[in-house]
Amino acid sequence: MRTPAGGTRSGVYAYGVNTRTVTADVGLEPADGSEALAALTAAASELEASQQPAWPDTAALAEVIETLSSYPPLVFAGECDILTDRMAKAAVGEAFVLQGGDCAETFASATADNIRDRIKTILQMAAVLTYGASVPVVKIGRMAGQYAKPRSSTVETREGVTLPAFRGDMVNDFAFHETARVPDPQRLVRAYHASSATLNLVRAFTTGGFADLRHVHDWNRGFVANSANQRYEKIAKDIDKAMKFMAACGADFDAMRTVEFYAAHEALLLDYERPLTRIDSRSGRLYDTSGHFVWVGERTRQLDGAHVDFVSRISNPIGVKLGPKADIDEVLRLIDKVDPNRTPGRLTFITRMGAGTIRDALPAIVDKVTASGATVTWICDPMHGNTFESPSGYKTRDFEDIVEEVRGFFEVHQSLGTVPGGIHVELTGNDVTECLGGAEKIIDSDLEKRYESLCDPRLNHQQSLELAFLVAEMLGQA
Ligand SMILES: O=C[C@H](O)[C@H](O)COP(=O)(O)O
Ligand SMILES: C=C(OP(=O)(O)O)C(=O)O
Numbered sequence: 299m300r301t302p303a304g305g306t307r308s309g310v311y312a313y314g315v316n317t318r319t320v321t322a323d324v325g326l327e328p329a330d331g332s333e334a335l336a337a338l339t340a341a342a343s344e345l346e347a348s349q350q351p352a353w354p355d356t357a358a359l360a361e362v363i364e365t366l367s368s369y370p371p372l373v374f375a376g377e378c379d380i381l382t383d384r385m386a387k388a389a390v391g392e393a394f395v396l397q398g399g400d401c402a403e404t405f406a407s408a409t410a411d412n413i414r415d416r417i418k419t420i421l422q423m424a425a426v427l428t429y430g431a432s433v434p435v436v437k438i439g440r441m442a443g444q445y446a447k448p449r450s451s452t453v454e455t456r457e458g459v460t461l462p463a464f465r466g467d468m469v470n471d472f473a474f475h476e477t478a479r480v481p482d483p484q485r486l487v488r489a490y491h492a493s494s495a496t497l498n499l500v501r502a503f504t505t506g507g508f509a510d511l512r513h514v515h516d517w518n519r520g521f522v523a524n525s526a527n528q529r530y531e532k533i534a535k536d537i538d539k540a541m542k543f544m545a546a547c548g549a550d551f552d553a554m555r556t557v558e559f560y561a562a563h564e565a566l567l568l569d570y571e572r573p574l575t576r577i578d579s580r581s582g583r584l585y586d587t588s589g590h591f592v593w594v595g596e597r598t599r600q601l602d603g604a605h606v607d608f609v610s611r612i613s614n615p616i617g618v619k620l621g622p623k624a625d626i627d628e629v630l631r632l633i634d635k636v637d638p639n640r641t642p643g644r645l646t647f648i649t650r651m652g653a654g655t656i657r658d659a660l661p662a663i664v665d666k667v668t669a670s671g672a673t674v675t676w677i678c679d680p681m682h683g684n685t686f687e688s689p690s691g692y693k694t695r696d697f698e699d700i701v702e703e704v705r706g707f708f709e710v711h712q713s714l715g716t717v718p719g720g721i722h723v724e725l726t727g728n729d730v731t732e733c734l735g736g737a738e739k740i741i742d743s744d745l746e747k748r749y750e751s752l753c754d755p756r757l758n759h760q761q762s763l764e765l766a767f768l769v770a771e772m773l774g775q776a
Contacts, residue, residue: 331577334584338575338611347568347604349448349597351469351481359569362483366573369490371587372442372497373561375578375613381560381590382615384436386643388719389675394431394773395646395720396424397562397591397677398762399440401754402447404467408492413499415727416441417508418517419759421557423766425514429537430770436560436720442496443563443589445489446570447753448597464752467492468567472752486570493588497561504559511554515541521763525737530767562617565592568604575612583613593617593648596682601631610635617646617722622659622683626666633672646675648722649707652683653699656706664716678707679722685754688734692745694755697735701768708772718776721769725757726750736761 353359387393398420400407416439424435445468454463454474462479464472468489471478503509515537522534545551565571565586574588586592592612596619598605609616616636620629629647637645647667651659667674680703681695688694704721711718730748731740732755749755757765 331582331584334582334611335575335577338584338608339572341604341607341611342568342572345602345604345607346600347598348600349465349566349595350568351465353481353483353569355483359483362486363569363573365487366490366570369574371576371585372490372493372574373587373590375576375580375583375585375587377560378585378590378614380558381436381438382641382643384434384558384643385591385615385646385675385719386673387434388436389642389673389717391433391717391719393434393436393719394427395436395438395675395677395722396420396427397438397440397648397720397722398423398725400444400726400751401724401756402466402752403441403444403492403496404472404752405445405488405492408496410499412726412728413441413496414503414508415759416725417500417503417559417727419725419727419762420559421509421514422518422521422763424557425511425518425537426533426763426766426770427773429533429540430773432773437557438560438562438591439500440562440722440724442493442500442561443489443592445492446564446566448564448566448595466566466753468570483569486567489570490574490588493561500559500561505556507555509555509557509559510551511541512551518763521760525760525764527737527764527767529771530764533767533770560590562591562593563589564595565605565609566595566598568608571608578613581613584611586612586614589614591615591617591646593619593646595619596621596650599632601628601635606632606635610638615643615646617648617677619648619650619679619682620663622651622655624659624663626663629663629667630670630672633667633670633674637672637674640672642673643675645672646677646719648677648679650679650682651703651706653680653702653706655683656703657710660707660710661714664710664714668714668716675719676707676711676717677720677722678704678718680704680707681722681724681754688742688745690742690745692732692742692749692755694742694745695733697733697740697757697761697764700733700757701765704765704769705772708776712776721765723757723762723765724754725759725762727759729760730756730758732756732758733761736764
C-alpha cells in the first residue's frame with residue numbers, strides 16, 4: 299500500500315501505524331508493507347492452526363474479520379518498539395519484567411473497579427520488585443486481550459452431558475448449555491471493544507496520578523501492617539528509608555506520578571490477531587496492534603504451525619511458552635524462526651516447568667540457547683506447571699509450589715551465569731480463593747468461598763504481594 303506524497307500528517311500515521319484503509323499524507327514516501335500483509339493473510343489458509351474454534355457461521359466470521367480490519371489499532375508500533383528495548387534490558391539484567399493479570403478476562407469483569415484493583419496490585423508488586431532488583435521493573439498487564447483460552451479437551455462433560463469446552467469470552471459463553479457454548483464470531487468484536495475500554499482506563503490510571511510512587515508505597519505499608527510478617531516489614535522499612543533519602547536529595551516525586559504500562563495476551567485466536575495486524579507506516583513492517591506483547595502458548599508453538607508463522611511475521615516483542623518437555627532442537631529452531639536477526643528484546647521464553655521439574659528441565663535449555671549465541675529474555679511463569687485438582691474438585695495451585703518454582707528459576711540462572719529476567723503470573727486484585735496457601739492459609743474447603751476464575755486459579759491480591767516480597771528477597775540475593 300503506497301501512499302501519495304505531499305499534504306498533511308494524519309493522526310494514524312503520526313503514531314506510526316497505518317491501517318489498511320487510511321492513506322497517510324505526510325510528504326514522505328512511507329515504506330510499503332502490503333506484500334508482507336498479503337503473505338500473512340495468505341498463510342491463514344495454508345497452515346494448520348491448533349486450538350481454533352469451529353465457527354459454525356463462516357459468512358458471519360468473514361464479516362467480523364472485515365469489521366476488525368477497519369477498526370483503529372489498540373496499540374501503536376512505536377510503543378511496541380519501546381517495549382522491545384525494555385525487554386532487551388531485562389535480558390541483560392538492566393531491568394526486570396513483571397507480567398500479570400487474569401487467566402481469562404471476561405466481558406462482565408471488565409469493570410472500572412476490577413481494572414483499577416489489578417493495576418494497583420501490579421503497581422504494588424512492581425514497587426517492591428524495583429527495590430529488590432535495583433533496576434526498573436517493566437510492567438505488563440495480562441490484560442486488554444486475554445479473552446481466549448487453549449483447552450486440554452475440545453469438550454466438557456457434566457453429569458452425563460457433553461458440550462463444547464468454554465474457550466474464553468472471545469469465543470463462547472461459560473454457561474453450560476448448548477446454545478451458550480456455540481462459538482459466535484460477534485464475540486471477537488466484543489473482545490475488541492472490551493480491550494479498547496480496558497486500555498483506555500489503563501492509560502488513564504497509569505498516567506493520571508493513580509500510579510504515584512508515594513501512594514503505591516502507602517498501599518504497601520498498609521499490606522505489611524496487616525500481614526505482621528517481619529521479613530516483609532523489613533523490606534518495607536528499607537523502602538521507606540530509601541524514599542526519605544531520595545526526598546532529602548531533592549528527588550522529584552511529582553515526576554514519578556506516571557508509569558509505563560504495557561498490555562499483553564496470548565496470540566491464540568488468529569481470526570482476531572490477523573485483522574488487527576497493520577503496516578507501520580514508518581518502516582513498512584507489520585505489527586499486531588491488539589497488544590504490545592503477544593505470546594504463543596505451550597499448546598500452539600508447533601514450528602510449522604500457524605501461530606509461530608504469525609508471530610514470525612510481526613514486529614512486536616514476542617513470548618513463547620516452554621514447558622518441561624520442550625525439545626532443545628525445537629527451541630533453537632524457534633529462535634531461528636521468530637528472531638532470525640537476533641534483535642535484542644524480540645524474543646522472550648516464558649518457562650513454565652513445574653516446581654518439581656524446573657531444576658532438572660531448565661538448565662539444559664538455557665545452556666544450549668546461551669551456547670547458540672542467541673540472547674533471549676528468560677521469564678518464569680510459576681503457575682502453569684503447578685496446577686492440580688484439589689480433593690474438593692477445584693483446579694488449584696499451591697502458593698508454596700509457585701514460590702518454589704521461582705526459587706528454582708533463580709537458582710538455575712545463577713548457576714549458569716545467565717539472567718532471570720522476570721516473572722509472569724496469573725493474578726487478580728480481588729480477594730478470591732483460588733490458589734491454596736499464602737499467609738491467609740487458604741485450604742481446600744475455602745476454595746468454594748470465592749472461586750471466580752472461569753479457567754485457571756489466580757493469586758489473590760494478598761498472595762500476589764507476598765510473592766512480590768519473596769521475589770524481591772531472591773532478587774536482593776542474586
Ligand atoms: O491457561 C492455560 C490453559 O488454557 C488451561 O490450563 C487449560 O485448562 P484445561 O486443562 O482445563 O483445558
Ligand atoms: C495457556 C497458558 O499457558 P500455557 O500455554 O503455558 O499452558 C496461559 O498462560 O494462559
